[in-house]
Amino acid sequence: MTVTETLDLDHLRQWIGRSTEASDIVTAQLVKGLRATLFQEIGEPTTGDAAPWTVHWCLAQPVFPMSQLGPDGHPTRGGFLPPVPLPRRMWAGGELEFFDALRVGDEAKRTSRISDVTMKSGSTGALCFVSVEHTITTPRGIAIRERQDIVYRDMGGAPPAAAAKAPPPPPVAQHRENHMADPVLLFRYSALTFNGHRIHYDKEYVTKVQGYPWLIFHGPLQAALIVELAAKLHGGTAPKKFSYRGVQPLFEGSEFSINANDTATGMELWTANSQGQPTMKGTATW
16 A cells, blocks of 8 residues: 555644744844845845845744654654655745835744645645645734645656647746856755755755756745845835745756746746746736
8 A cells, every 4th residue: 555545634634723933033144145045236234124025934944953854854744744644845836925024133933824734636646735824023013924835745756748748838028037056056045944855955865766857946945036026126025915836846957037027917927947938937916
């Protein structure tokens, strides 16, 4: 009997409603490191200066001893997140609402709650989705509300190629930035977010165990770059709401782009690989 066949959804759904809190300080050094990683001017941030819009993903990350880490570099299953017995874990997408910028010197508190656990069947087998709601506050009030969707799936080999189908023509962008998906970039973001997931830095693990061809670009790093482009195109103002989802993995070792088109209600945004095929899609409204 496979792991998928023994996955007990009723048991996992008992985690719905569980909550946890954590707090951290936005430091000037953190802001400098994140600005550098997001291809921004580094400057010399001082108390009160605005941090990049998604700096909260670097704050108050869980810290576990080495003895409590699983083979993928994540903490062993259980605790706050439900113990989904599927070996591949990825950030699938989510939604962000921005109310206030986090600033150097802020004490930010994150309140997190498991909001849903569901199962679907995909081309590579069973998929288990865990949705987590976060509220980030400062002494000024709510700064960010977020829904984060995590997907777990079986190994089952790499996703099947779309047979002999030619990919659709890449979308045309009104606004575009190009960068290199460098392994150092991925390592820096893993360090800033205290993310031990080996798919982002261990080439032997990601190719021989997970079955991917190269290191995998972080989902939240793609989302962070999209949000910053959207804000830059709107005079530095973050969208009121940004919804996004991963489409396919983005790998290291080649150029990638961050793209935006204006729409009647806001912006359509996406990251794309070197062939121009979208890897993450999102929409933003102001």
